[in-house]
Amino acid sequence: MSTGNNNRQKKSYSLHQFTILIAEDFPFMADLLSSMLREFGVGRIIVAENGRDAISRLRSSNGDSGSREPIDLALIDWLMPKQNGMEVISWIRSHKRDSLRFLPTILISAYTSEAVVEAGRDNGFNEVLVKPVSAEKLAQRILYVIDNPRPFVKAPNFFGPDRRRKDLDYSGEERRVTQSEHIKVNHER
Amino acid sequence: MQGETRVNIYKATKILQAKVGSGAVEKEKVEVCQKQIDENQTDFGPMAKEFLDELTRAVTFARAGKEDLQSLRQHVTQPVMQLKANGAMFGYTLIGDLANIMLNFLETVSRIDDDIIAIVEAHQKTLAAIVNNQMKGDGGATGKMMKDELVGACKRYMEKRHAKGNS
Incomplete structure (x- = not known):
């Protein structure tokens, strides 16, 4: 089954503690x-x-007066009335609370074009799940987010999960600050 | 200004893994869920109507000269993609095939004219017929005919445009 780590197939996640x-x-x-x-x-x-409604629920669960059971992961549709998925992710990634701005998110989209996947990535979504949704794809995306947390990048025009999926050789000037004083351990909870 | 180009990296945390552990979602659970999707008895018709109505409105607006190419693309693409994505959950794969043809066509045109609007309208009527007749799967011979008709209409339009451009 491809919906989990092959080395640990026998063991199941304890998703009962999860809030989505x-x-x-x-x-x-x-x-x-x-x-x-x-x-x-x-x-x-x-x-x-x-x-x-999504923003309101995120604010009440993970915001300043957050509940004891904050939301761990958000599945967000792109096309929605009263603020679409891109507006919601912008709000999330620009929030001052770490439990919101670092929140793992999955974009759900009926659009399958490369442009949509890039837009999702560039707006700060962790993953994209394309409709029609299958049970296996849904499980895979969620488990991927759990098992493969990505570093977050703060650049002049971007804040979100590192968009690079693999390390490639780079011979230019190193502009990424990774000294310990600049590394902030996220998620205050 | 070095400060403006500096990039800060925030280390990834295993906070979710710490909370839920590791392992897999049992294969049986995934299969149960997929069965729910495959065997759902919900009527797609009323849901599809909403998107078909949106398409009709886009065509009406375009005919009245209230849509430029960009807004027509947007107003057609949204309901067509919704029909494609949600239709597939109900076994209407033919809708997806037709949607791809339509969307590819709209990507290739550079201006709006009566012929384009006619093709979009024909597409809307075809989708409505598929939903109204509950034509699931690939639609068999009728489905193939519908696809061929739409491809043919798009092809004729492109040929006509090229002929005009070359004359």
Whole structure:
């Protein structure tokens, strides 16, 4: 089964401690995603019916007056009324609270073009899940985010997960600051 | 200004792994979920209607001269992609095939005219017929005919445009 680490196939995740936000305006899709996540064993699922609702729920769970069970991962549809997925991710990545700006996010999109995947990446999403969604693809994306946390990059025009998936040789000037005084361990919780 | 180009790296944390452990999602659970998707009995018709109505509005606006090419692309692409993505969850794979033809066509045109609007309208009517007749899967011979018709219409348009451009 490709939905987990092959070396540890026998062991299952304890997803009952996990809280996932689904921001999806299409009720059928929101129900379907919820149902699958429940089957995977996710303990708490919060559904937001549009972008504004998603922001409100993120603010109340992970914001200044955050709950004791903050949202661990957000699945965000691109096309939503009252603030779309790109506006939601912009709000998340520009928030002052670490529990929000470093929040792992997966963009859900009906668009399959390269431009959409690039837009998702450049706006700070961790992963992209293209509709139609299959159970295996959903599990893979979630497990990938859990097993492969990416460093975050703060550049003049970007803040989000490192967009480089692999290290390539680079002979130019090193402009990335990685000294210990500049490394901040994220997630205050 | 070095300060403006400096890039800060924040180390990745294993916070999620610490919370949920590691391993896999059991294969049986994934199969149960996929079965839910494959065997869902929800009627796609009412959901599709919303997107088909959006397409109709785009065509009406375009005919009235209220859409430029960019807005027509946007107003057609959104419902077509929604129909494609959600239709596939209900077994309407033919919708996806037709959507790809339509979207590729709209990417290649550089201005809006009556012929383009007619092709978009034909596409809208074809999609409506597929949903109304619950034509799931590839639609068999009828599905193939529909695809050939749409490809043919797009091809004729491109040939006509090239002929005009070369004359």
